[in-house]
Amino acid sequence: MTTMGERTLTAINRFNAAHPWDHNAHYHGWILRxxxxxxxxxxxxxxxxxxxARRLTSRADVVRGIDADPQIVARARELTSPAAPVTFTVADASTTLPSGPYDVITCVAALHHxxxxxxxxxxRAHLAPGGTLVVVGLTQDSTRTEHLLGVVSIPANLAMGWVKHRGRAGTKPVAMSARARPAQMHFPDVLREARQVLPGARLHRRLFWRYTLVWRKNQAGQR
Structure with missing residues (x-):
C-alpha cells in the first residue's frame, strides 16, 4: 500500500509527463534583462x-554556443538560420573554452556537470573587462529555505505546465530540459566558493530548483 506522499509524487510525475515544459527556458527572459x-x-x-544562443543574437554581433554532446550541437545547427550570427561547436568546458574575450558568458543548467x-x-579569465557572467544552476537542497522553495515550486510547476499546454493537448515543446546528472553541491557551498572566485557576485535561490549568479568584471579586468 502506498503512502499519501508516494501517491502525490506519482500523480505529479504523471502530470509533468503529460504537460512538459522547459524549466531552463523559463529563465531566458530574465537572463536577457x-x-x-x-x-x-x-x-x-x-x-x-x-x-x-539564438535569443542572444538580438543583442550581440557574434554568438558562440558550445556543448559537449555532438548530437545536440548538430540539432542546434539544424534549428538555426544560416544567416544568424551564431555558431555552435562541440567543446568540453571542463578543460577549455573557445578563445575570447567575451562581453557576455552565459551558462544554464550545465555548471553542476x-x-x-x-x-x-x-x-573569469575569458570575460572581457566590463563583461557580464550569468549562470542559472542547480544545487542539492539542504537548508530550510531551499526545501521551502522546493515545496512552493511543486504547485508553481503544475500551474506553468497547465498554462503552457492549454489548448495544446497531446503536444510537447520543442525542447525539454532534463537533469542528466543530479547536482552534488549545496547552495551555501556554491555561495561561498563562487564569491571567492568572483568577488561581489550576486547569487539567489530561485523557483523550479534553480539558483542564479550574476557577476560583472570591472573595467580594469580584475583577476
Missing part, C-alpha cells in the same frame, strides 16, 4: 539545442 542592450560577443556554455571553482575561474 541582466545584459546590456548591445554588446559585441557572447559565449553560451552548455548551449543544448541553442534556444538561448563541471568542476565548479576551475570553471568559474576559466569564465
Amino acid at each position: 541582466q545584459l546590456p542592450k548591445r554588446f559585441d560577443s557572447s559565449l553560451d556554455v552548455g548551449c543544448g539545442t541553442g534556444d538561448l 563541471l568542476p565548479f571553482v576551475e570553471t568559474l575561474t576559466r569564465f
